[in-house]
Amino acid sequence: MTEEIRLPxxxxxxxxxxxxxxxxxxxxxxxxxxxPDFVRADIGELCAPGLFPPxxxxxxxxxxxxxxxxxxxxxxxxxxxNKLKKLIFKHSIPFDLQTLVxxxxxxxxxxxxxxxEKYKEDNMQKYVAVTHGGTGALGASASMFxxxxxxLVVVNQRTWQNHNLIVDMHGGMIWPVPLIDEQGQVADPDxxxxxxxxxxxxxxxxxFTLINNPDGAVITDPDEQAKLETIIKEIDVPLILxxxxxxxxxxxxxxxxxxxxxxxxxxxxxxxxxxxxxPGERLGYISCLDPRVTRYVYFYNRSHSGxxxxxxxxxxxxxxxxxxxxxxxxxxxxxxxxxxIETRRNILAEKVKEKLGWEIKRPGGAIYAVIPxxxxxxxxxxDVDRFTLDLVDKGGVSAISGTVFEFRVRSTNNGYEVYTxxxxxxxxxxLRFCYGFTPTDRVELAxxxxxxxxxxx
Amino acid sequence: MTEEIRLPxxxxxxxxxxxxxxxxxxxxxxxxxxxPDFVRADIGELCAPGLFPPxxxxxxxxxxxxxxxxxxxxxxxxxxxNKLKKLIFKHSIPFDLQTLVxxxxxxxxxxxxxxxEKYKEDNMQKYVAVTHGGTGALGASASMFxxxxxxLVVVNQRTWQNHNLIVDMHGGMIWPVPLIDEQGQVADPDxxxxxxxxxxxxxxxxxFTLINNPDGAVITDPDEQAKLETIIKEIDVPLILxxxxxxxxxxxxxxxxxxxxxxxxxxxxxxxxxxxxxPGERLGYISCLDPRVTRYVYFYNRSHSGxxxxxxxxxxxxxxxxxxxxxxxxxxxxxxxxxxIETRRNILAEKVKEKLGWEIKRPGGAIYAVIPxxxxxxxxxxDVDRFTLDLVDKGGVSAISGTVFEFRVRSTNNGYEVYTxxxxxxxxxxLRFCYGFTPTDRVELAxxxxxxxxxxx
Numbered sequence: 001m002t003e004e005i006r007l008p009x010x011x012x013x014x015x016x017x018x019x020x021x022x023x024x025x026x027x028x029x030x031x032x033x034x035x036p037d038f039v040r041a042d043i044g045e046l047c048a049p050g051l052f053p054p055x056x057x058x059x060x061x062x063x064x065x066x067x068x069x070x071x072x073x074x075x076x077x078x079x080x081x082n083k084l085k086k087l088i089f090k091h092s093i094p095f096d097l098q099t100l101v102x103x104x105x106x107x108x109x110x111x112x113x114x115x116x117e118k119y120k121e122d123n124m125q126k127y128v129a130v131t132h133g134g135t136g137a138l139g140a141s142a143s144m145f146x147x148x149x150x151x152l153v154v155v156n157q158r159t160w161q162n163h164n165l166i167v168d169m170h171g172g173m174i175w176p177v178p179l180i181d182e183q184g185q186v187a188d189p190d191x192x193x194x195x196x197x198x199x200x201x202x203x204x205x206x207x208f209t210l211i212n213n214p215d216g217a218v219i220t221d222p223d224e225q226a227k228l229e230t231i232i233k234e235i236d237v238p239l240i241l242x243x244x245x246x247x248x249x250x251x252x253x254x255x256x257x258x259x260x261x262x263x264x265x266x267x268x269x270x271x272x273x274x275x276x277x278x279p280g281e282r283l284g285y286i287s288c289l290d291p292r293v294t295r296y297v298y299f300y301n302r303s304h305s306g307x308x309x310x311x312x313x314x315x316x317x318x319x320x321x322x323x324x325x326x327x328x329x330x331x332x333x334x335x336x337x338x339x340x341i342e343t344r345r346n347i348l349a350e351k352v353k354e355k356l357g358w359e360i361k362r363p364g365g366a367i368y369a370v371i372p373x374x375x376x377x378x379x380x381x382x383d384v385d386r387f388t389l390d391l392v393d394k395g396g397v398s399a400i401s402g403t404v405f406e407f408r409v410r411s412t413n414n415g416y417e418v419y420t421x422x423x424x425x426x427x428x429x430x431l432r433f434c435y436g437f438t439p440t441d442r443v444e445l446a447x448x449x450x451x452x453x454x455x456x457x
Numbered sequence: 458m459t460e461e462i463r464l465p466x467x468x469x470x471x472x473x474x475x476x477x478x479x480x481x482x483x484x485x486x487x488x489x490x491x492x493p494d495f496v497r498a499d500i501g502e503l504c505a506p507g508l509f510p511p512x513x514x515x516x517x518x519x520x521x522x523x524x525x526x527x528x529x530x531x532x533x534x535x536x537x538x539n540k541l542k543k544l545i546f547k548h549s550i551p552f553d554l555q556t557l558v559x560x561x562x563x564x565x566x567x568x569x570x571x572x573x574e575k576y577k578e579d580n581m582q583k584y585v586a587v588t589h590g591g592t593g594a595l596g597a598s599a600s601m602f603x604x605x606x607x608x609l610v611v612v613n614q615r616t617w618q619n620h621n622l623i624v625d626m627h628g629g630m631i632w633p634v635p636l637i638d639e640q641g642q643v644a645d646p647d648x649x650x651x652x653x654x655x656x657x658x659x660x661x662x663x664x665f666t667l668i669n670n671p672d673g674a675v676i677t678d679p680d681e682q683a684k685l686e687t688i689i690k691e692i693d694v695p696l697i698l699x700x701x702x703x704x705x706x707x708x709x710x711x712x713x714x715x716x717x718x719x720x721x722x723x724x725x726x727x728x729x730x731x732x733x734x735x736p737g738e739r740l741g742y743i744s745c746l747d748p749r750v751t752r753y754v755y756f757y758n759r760s761h762s763g764x765x766x767x768x769x770x771x772x773x774x775x776x777x778x779x780x781x782x783x784x785x786x787x788x789x790x791x792x793x794x795x796x797x798i799e800t801r802r803n804i805l806a807e808k809v810k811e812k813l814g815w816e817i818k819r820p821g822g823a824i825y826a827v828i829p830x831x832x833x834x835x836x837x838x839x840d841v842d843r844f845t846l847d848l849v850d851k852g853g854v855s856a857i858s859g860t861v862f863e864f865r866v867r868s869t870n871n872g873y874e875v876y877t878x879x880x881x882x883x884x885x886x887x888l889r890f891c892y893g894f895t896p897t898d899r900v901e902l903a904x905x906x907x908x909x910x911x912x913x914x
Contacts, residue, residue, distance in 0.1 A: 074737050261458055
């Protein structure tokens with residue numbers, strides 16, 4: 001018998017992946033305990049003390065009380081509790097998709113000669129599946145559509161780093177294109193289609209983030225939406241729509257609706273991690289007009305993780321129920337939360353301009369801003385990764401290097417490969433600053449820390 | 458643009474899979490509410506009211522209290538809280554693996570000239586990763602070892618149905634062999650090796666269940682263990698050891714240790730779902746002497762589900778901490794739980810013999826028994842699936858048909874395929890009765906229901 005485990009090449013390759021965010025977050029976790037002035041703006045979490053989702057906390061207490069009587073915390077079905085699915089359908093999924101599903105149910109009820117209201121109540125849960133956070137929703141989508149023949153997922157070249165990992169770990173490869181800039185301006189459709197042309201037959205899906213991480217890019221202008229739709233229609237594959245920061249849009253603006261013909265082929269991947277400040281609870285969802293897609297999650301969850309945590313599901317049920325029993329409370333909670341995040345964004349942009357003299361393009365939504373760094377400054381540190389690590393170690397602020405969010409593709413001897421631009425490249429010369437995690441009264445402190453760090457270098 | 462989503466063949470195949478357990482459990486859930494005499498013995502859960510893991514409930518309450526102050530329930534690292542990993546290492550993983558890891562750490566400390574106790578405290582967590590239940594642990598293992606070249610996992614032909622789904626959904630195929638019978642007797646090594654010979658180069662891993670679902674088979678005899686080890690050594694691939702029902706062994710017996718040469722290549726997949734009555738919390742673990750294997754879970758979780766639920770992790774930390782602060786309480790809790798399950802098993806075996814005249818081979822561990830059904834009786838119903846469904850609908854008892862747990866392999870035009878014997882076949886002519894879920898005072902009632910159902914057919 002051989003003496004040790006021999007790992008396949010694919011597993012060895014996985015193990016070699018860098019995890020810069022974990023490195024920075026690990027340092028920041030320790031330093032922020034030692035130094036009360038340390039400001040964390042690294043992890044992609046929303047933290048707004050006092051603004052916890054109504055009902056959630058009470059449900060945790062209730063579960064604690066009931067488990068002794070029930071003698072267990074049992075499973076729900078693998079793709080989530082039916083009651084929760086209905087609440088998600090009613091209160092969480094994008095309005096345009098909800099409308100389309102309801103139209104379909106109305107037609108079906110009419111054809112079967114049954115009462116629409118009852119039919120709706122009995123069937124809406126088929127269009128929602130509960131997942132382990134947004135990651136679980138995206139993972140299920142990747143698992144569903146990626147094959148040996150079609151293994152590419154088109155994505156904006158600046159995107160959440162996990163999009164790359166999720167596609168890769170499900171046997172595919174992202175195909176990054178410069179689709180949308182931080183102001184929500186979409187590229188000329190022809191230029192994108194040209195970039196996709198060489199691999200058109202290999203594309204399994206188009207992944208679009210409604211409000212982008214790391215730059216908060218969001219389309220609020222109908223003309224930009226029209227360009228996006230042209231591209232999607234031409235590529236003609238299912239649209240995986242990552243709506244992680246759904247409804248966190250500033251300046252009184254709103255995201256644009258998708259046209260029905262695109263919505264019919266859209267898999268909405270949602271999460272409560274960000275908007276409800278419960279990333280540790282692992283709750284998300286998939287919604288789609290095609291019930292085969294939601295049904296697939298039943299098998300995906302059963303074979304990868306089991307049902308989402310039941311204590312968490314109960315908490316979310318309790319919270320979403322308040323949408324019906326206490327709509328005013330919910331309205332106030334949502335407004336206060338949005339207002340608090342928008343305020344932080346404004347302070348950040350103003351103070352960076354005032355104290356550092358740098359211009360931030362104000363993000364239209366989500367909880368992040370891209371702070372561009374002067375290239376000459378970065379050269380002094382070597383590269384942007386070094387700058388970021390030094391800022392954590394000596395500057396008292398943790399933010400994430402631009403190298404984490406930028407992906408490009410190049411051809412190799414036997415195909416294509418995804419890579420990240422060199423950390424000295426101007427394209428990655430920025431910090432992702434998560435003001436979602438920084439208390440409002442500490443955003444300015446963070447900017448001061450950066451200023452001091454640069455001044456005393 | 459085409460009008461609808463076109464699903465790949467692989468996804469369509471997945472959607473066509475039967476889910477008999479979900480069907481039976483769905484019916485049982487409804488009927489048991491309508492009829493207080495209905496006895497559920499279908500789902501694989503342990504339910505022992507009054508015997509909930511000490512500390513867990515208190516932790517849920519505490520989390521509820523703290524979230525408002527913290528303003529969030531944040532992530533842990535994707536493969537689990539370090540504190541939890543250490544507690545799992547100390548109190549959950551099999552003793553023989555723990556010993557081997559500690560030997561390794563002792564050698565390393567000696568070579569580096571550092572204090573062993575401190576070195577141990579700083580490093581033991583590298584040998585544990587927290588997963589989304591046993592499913593998450595098995596999923597990560599499948600993801601790690603399955604490749605296009607080596608895509609087979611050897612497994613007992615009578616096994617937990619999810620083993621098949623997990624391997625399949627990660628791109629592999631199980632290779633079922635008649636390895637072990639319900640009395641814990643292992644087949645002659647040559648016969649098993651002969652069955653594996655045609656595909657030897659395609660075998661990625663050997664999956665063994667320490668205490669088998671559905672029949673409670675467990676090796677407590679050194680001679681049987683020796684046969685198993687001979688087989689594993691000859692096949693010479695990593696051993697994935699499913700220890701879902703770890704330490705739930707009856708009659709004062711114990712599972713056998715594995716020899717160090719096998720342990721060195723073993724991936725232990727554990728879960729708290731069954732032993733702690735918290736399947737809905739989704740907590741399990743992987744432990745391995747090779748820290749690359751546990752590290753892999755970091756990437757697997759990040760790309761499939763995120764970290765295990767943090768509220769659940771906190772509950773488990775609170776419970777496992779009691780192993781150190783209140784060892785007597787834990788000892789009593791564990792004894793009472795084992796005693797209660799063993800009592801249920803005894804009642805079941807006695808009553809089935811007394812009232813139905815059928816002989817059950819008493820399971821050596823876990824929470825299930827296989828109740829063999831007379832073939833003539835089954836013929837009257839058509840097949841065993843029909844019998845099971847009728848028993849739920851009209852008999853007031855829910856148990857699972859033997860067809861769910863039996864796998865065979867046969868050759869096809871282009872290779873091999875896994876199949877389930879026909880529901881009329883004597884091999885599948887049994888019920889899996891989960892006495893883990895049936896309160897002690899209702900086991901006899903279940904047997905009476907079966908008797909009445911048969912008498913009045």
